Amino acid sequence: MGSMHTVKSFDEDLRQLRSYISQMGGLAEAQIMGAIEALSGRDPEMARTIVERDRAIDDLEVEAERHAIMTIARRQPLADDLREVISALKIAALLERIADYAKNIAKRATVLSQTEPVQPMVIIPEMGRTVTHMLKDVLDAYGSRDADKARAVWERDKNVDDFYNSLFRSLLTYMMENPQKITPSTHVMFIAKNLERIGDHATNIAEIIYFNVTGNYMETDRPKSDETAYTIVGKTAE
């Protein structure tokens, strides 16, 4: 959005809306990193902080939504302005969900800090970093209205799926070999699933940004490689 509106306060409304999204994004990013840190540091105190901090993002989402509704009611935005407001609404919801996943990871970190380490978990921090980078880049793309950058993030979700596939398989094998570790292993499995979902949400945000900037929908055949829904280990020879 290049030039300014004749009604200056309209610009201010849109700026405020973007500011909510940036704040939520920054917090969500920090929450994922914090949750992973609590997990790998086996730090229940930190995990508790992460869980408590989720509230701030929920509150921001409510504020952002309220502001978006007010902007629609008062300004009747059209064209790119309309896309801007609707995009902000949708992105706010996705960021709130992402933060929920981070909170869930932190909860599981509390449990895992009290149990024997699960070996396949070593891959989680790297997966967490990959997902956090995706989120960071997609938020940059939002800030700079960069459709190409959004698209690049969208294409990177395959990496997260690859992490998840490989972890899924190794956890299944690990559980068969160590039945006494099924409980912590299941928690790790859910953590991996949470990270995978965060990656999906980041790609959804990328699609929204693409639409916001260009007015066109990105073709939706994303390079996907989450095959775990069809995975069987130990039953058939592969």
Next chain:
Amino acid sequence: MYVTNETPMTTSSNSAIKMTARDVNVYYGEKHALKGVSIDVRADEVTAFIGPSGCGKSTFLRCLNRMNDTVAAARVTGDIQLDGENIYDRKMDVVQLRARVGMVFQKPNPFPKSIYENIAYGPRIHGLAKSKADLDEIVATSLRKAGLWDEVKDRLNDSGTALSGGQQQRLCIARAIAVNPEVILMDEPCSALDPIATAKIEELIEDLRGRYAIVIVTHNMQQAARVSQKTAFFHLGDLVEYGPTSEIFTNPKKDKTKDYITGRYG
């Protein structure tokens, strides 16, 4: 220039085209007010013309039933057809044309006569009624179509000018309908009305769509977005963009259109 003579800005090329304009230019003396506009108006749609003051949208609207003939300094070139007939042809009966292409103006302008006479006048001079009963029927039907019947049926002999602004405007629409038009042109029909009266006119436009081709000039973009299926954006005498309303207001192709509808113009 955005429009060439050969390629009219239109989004559909099928049969329901009611009016076509090709390379229409209007000059007011030295001033080139409308520059090579080509457009198709469909019979089953509401077409909205939007644009800042002086952009040529009303000028173009007034070409569609030769209202510009009444402006001494105005000169119109190009080709405008109604059902394939050139309306600027020497043989065209202008009075007949204006019955087929009716017009409603910004300020409601009922005749200073009774409500009944306001409607009956047109059908009578055009010989559309054989008897008093015929005429009564036309008056009632027209008022019903214009959504005014229930409000005025008990006082058809009251003066039309005694009605409220919104009622007067609906009376003018009923008057236009009474002579069986094919096209109704509306030049900012709501700009002198309050929001409730405006909503009633918009509801009426929605009601009339399909029976008449409707072309509306409006300064209210939300109104164009609400009532029309096609929108044309004019700027400094050029037709900048013409297309489905849903696209013009969500994803305009031209920057000028975008700046105008999002309130960044000027």
